[in-house]
Amino acid sequence: MLLTASMLTLAACGNSSANSSKSSTKGKTLQVWTFTTDMKKIINNYYKPMHKNLDYKIKITVVPFENFQTKLDPVLGTKNGPDLIALDASFVKKYVDSGKMADLSQVGIKSASANTTNYVKQVGQDAKGHQVALSWQATPGAYYYRASLAKKYLGVTTPEQMQAKVDTAADFTKTAQEVNQKSNGKIFMTSSISDLFEPMIGARKTPWVVNNKLKIDKSMLDLMDMSKQFVSGKLTQDTTEQSSEYFSGMSSNNIxxxxxxxxxxxxxxxPNAKSSKTGNNTAGDWRVVKGPWSYSWGGTYLGAVKNSPMEHEAAKIAKWVATNPKFQTKWAKDQNDFVSNQTVVKKITPQFTSKFLGGQNQYKQFAESAKDIDGKLLTKYDQTIQKAFVDNALTPYSQGKISKAAALKAFKDTVQNAFPDITVK
Structure with missing residues (x-):
């Protein structure tokens, strides 16, 4: 009788626990905050159709990129905050190192991410090595060039020949001068100095902050000199990244x-290859090569908020999006996005050709470039420090408005004011 009673008691406890677990999410709402509408597409078009038995709702709030951190910071970790957040690479480390992100090991992230591109995992790991964020994307950079212009002014007819012309920074500069000379100054090698900044910032050997001290990698000094040479030599059109002039160059014949x-x-x-004003369409005339630098630019990382009401469910979504081969295969084919699962990349790479790139297989190029990227370069200070570098040092120096010494001093002073606790010398 005692044995029977004990078994009934255990069964009752077991049923109670199971019911409690089942009802813990039933009827609740999982809050997702994102700066990109891609998350709506991923949740609504991929996650929900593949998880039809969810007993909770998912609410997705899209906050404009420029307002995202301002709105998120005051409520992160509170009852008014989200359970799952999408984080851009430019500020992901701020949250990865905040102590407010859930350890994804609770949902088996280590084994699930065994085939994830290494640098993507590095970016999402906190100081203790816990995986608190991860991305379904890898975002290797490259140099996209106009095939017809390369043929006309450089005699180049294949991506392999073009790569040889831009294999190092010195080669890139020499080729830019050749283009300028042979086109009588009509063709620019780049639209903006951001075409130098974005790759070189990702190709540094040293992070901006090491042991709480500001570090200026030698490549940043080289970037200043190279940018000034490009501006003064009219090797770049010197537009501002993402400006109308910057985008219009994608449909013109001078970049x-x-x-x-x-x-x-x-x-x-x-989207910008065809001009609504001129009717000119450059689609099919683009090709892609690695260029002088191996770098990453951007990317969206997912993480669950520690102690949020739906932390575990949010962690499961983050894991699924960042590691599920079926989803990543479909996403890659539907969007032409380069994904982070190396097994998926290897499997689908032979299937890719791009009409926009004249039949070139861009996946093959990206797969090679992704191998050399160092995710440990990112720090929580990057977004502020890099803006300070561009605004106070790179731009004014490249335009000849200030000396190099004065530019670096202005940069250091701005960093010191922004981060009084960092040692700046």
């Missing part, structure tokens, strides 16, 4: 190429 990440192909280049 040889752009340094862009994998997502730049379908978010920026393809």
């Amino acid at each position: 040889m190429g752009y340094s862009l990440p994998s997502w730049g192909l379908f978010y920026w280049l393809q």
Whole structure:
């Protein structure tokens, strides 16, 4: 009788626990905050159709990029905050190192991410090595160039020949001068100095802050000199990144190429290849090469908020989006996005050709570029420090408005004011 009673008691406890677990999410709402509408597409078109038995609702709030952190910071970790957040690479480390992100090991992230591109995992790990964020994307950068212009002014007819012309920074500069000379100054190698900045910032050897001290990698000094040479020598059109002039160059015939990440192909280049004003269409005339630098630019990372009401469910979504091969295969084919699962990349790479790139296989190029990217370069200070570098040092120096010494001093002073606790020398 005692044994029977004990078994009944245990069964009752077991049923109670199971019911409690089942009802813990039933009828609740999982809050997702994102700066990109891609998350709506992923949740509504991929996650929900593949998880039809969810007993909770998912509410997705899209906050404009420029307002995202301002709105998120005061409520992160409170009852008014989200359970799942999408974080851009420019500020992901701020949240990864905040102590407010849930350890994704609770949903088996280590084994699930065994085939994830290494640098993507590095970016989402906190100081203790816990995986608190992860991305379904890898975002290797490249140099996209106009095939017809390369043939006319450089005698180049294949991507392999073009790569040889831009294999190092010195080669890139020499080729830019050749383009300028042979076109009588009509063709610019780049639209903006951002076409130098974005790759070189990702190709540094040293992070901006090490042991709480500001570090200026030698490549940043080289970037200043190279940018000044490009501006003064009229090797660049010297537009501002993402300005109307910057985008209009994608449909004109005066820009040889752009340094862009994998997502730049379908978010920026393809939509702007045709001009509504002139009717000119450059689609099919673009090609892509690695260029002088291995770098990453952008990317969206997902993480669950620690102690939020739906923390565990949010962690499961983050894991699924960032590691599920079925989803990533479909996403890659539907969006032409370059994904982070290396097994998926290897499997689908032979299937890719791009009409926009004249039949070139961009996936093959991106797969090679992604191998050399160092995710440990990112710090929580990057967004502020890099803006300070561009505004106070790179731009005014490249335009000849200030000396190099004065530019670096202005940069250091701005960093010191922004981060009094960092040692700046």
